[in-house]
Amino acid sequence: MAFLVLFLVASIHAQRRRGGGTRAEKTSVQKPQSEELMGEIVLVGVPEGAAVLLDEQPVDASSLPVLRTTVGNHTVRVRKPGHTEHSEVVSVQANQRVEVVVDLIPLSHVFVITTIPPGARIFVDGRYFGESPGEVELAPGNHLLRLSLKGHKEIERTLEAIAGEQSKIEVELPPLEKSNAAQDNEVWIWLGIGGALLVAGGGAAAIAAIASQPGSPSEIERFCMGNCVRFDPVF
Numbered sequence: 001m002a003f004l005v006l007f008l009v010a011s012i013h014a015q016r017r018r019g020g021g022t023r024a025e026k027t028s029v030q031k032p033q034s035e036e037l038m039g040e041i042v043l044v045g046v047p048e049g050a051a052v053l054l055d056e057q058p059v060d061a062s063s064l065p066v067l068r069t070t071v072g073n074h075t076v077r078v079r080k081p082g083h084t085e086h087s088e089v090v091s092v093q094a095n096q097r098v099e100v101v102v103d104l105i106p107l108s109h110v111f112v113i114t115t116i117p118p119g120a121r122i123f124v125d126g127r128y129f130g131e132s133p134g135e136v137e138l139a140p141g142n143h144l145l146r147l148s149l150k151g152h153k154e155i156e157r158t159l160e161a162i163a164g165e166q167s168k169i170e171v172e173l174p175p176l177e178k179s180n181a182a183q184d185n186e187v188w189i190w191l192g193i194g195g196a197l198l199v200a201g202g203g204a205a206a207i208a209a210i211a212s213q214p215g216s217p218s219e220i221e222r223f224c225m226g227n228c229v230r231f232d233p234v235f
Contacts, residue, residue: 039092041067041076045102049166050080078102082110082137082164106164108137113145116172120149124159139163149173 043065046052052059054067055075067076071094078086083104090098113122115132122129122136123146129136132147138161147155152173159169 037071037094038068039071039094040097041069041074041090041092042097042099043067043076043078043102044099046078047080047083047102047104050078050083050102050104053077053079076100078104080104081135082106082108082166108139108163109159109161110166111136111138111145111159111161112166112168113147114168114170115147115149116170117149117152120147120152120171120173122147145169147171147173151176 041054043052046064052061052064052067053076054069056077059067069092071092074090074092076086076088076090083106086102086104088100090100092098112135113132118132120132122132122134124136124138124143126144138159140161140163143159143161145157145159152175155171155173157169157171
C-alpha cells in the first residue's frame with residue numbers, strides 16, 4: 001500500500017514538471033521582426049533626370065521621393081550629368097522619417113551629339129572627344145564644334161554652353177563630290193617655312209611632314225597657320 005502511494009506521488013510530480021517545461025518553451029518564442037525595424041528616407045529637391053543610389057544600389061524612380069529601408073546607417077547618392085554629386089550617410093530609426101535635402105550645383109552643359117551617317121570624329125576647340133554618337137560636357141561659354149568623316153564635308157558649329165543644361169544635336173554630313181573624295185585620300189607633303197628647320201653646313205633645309213589620314217590637310221593648315229607649302233609628289 002505504501003509503495004502504491006509513493007508511485008502516485010511521483011507520477012503527479014513528473015506531470016507537473018512536464019507541464020512547466022511546456023509553458024517555458026511557449027514563453028521563449030519570439031515575435032517576427034518586421035515593421036518595428038523599418039524606417040523611411042524622404043528626398044527633397046531631386047532634379048528631374050537624376051539617378052539615386054541607396055547603399056550603391058540604383059533606386060527605381062517610381063518609388064521616389066520616399067525610400068523605405070531597414071534601421072541603421074545608409075548611404076544616399078544623387079547624380080546627374082553636368083552637376084556636382086550629393087552624397088550623405090543617413091541614420092534611420094524604427095518607424096521614423098529622415099529628410100534629406102538634395103542640392104546639386106550645375107557645373108557644365110551636356111551635349112548629346114549624333115551625326116548622319118554615324119561614326120564622325122568629334123572635335124571641340126581642337127580637342128578630340130571620340131566618334132558620334134557621343135556625349136560632350138563643356139564649361140559655360142562658346143565653343144567650336146567640328147565634325148569630320150571620311151568622304152563627307154567637314155561641318156563646324158558654334159555651341160553655347162550653359163551650366164546645368166542638356167541638349168541634343170543632330171548633324172547631317174553631306175557627301176563629298178567625287179573629285180573632292182578622291183583628293184581626300186591623297187598623300188600630301190608639306191614643307192614648313194620658318195618653322196622646324198634643320199641647320200647643316202651653314203644652310204637650312206625644311207623638314208617635310210607627310211600626312212595620309214582623312215582630313216589631315218585641313219588640320220595641318222591650322223597647325224602651320226599659313227606658313228606651309230603643299231607639294232603633290234609623284235611616286
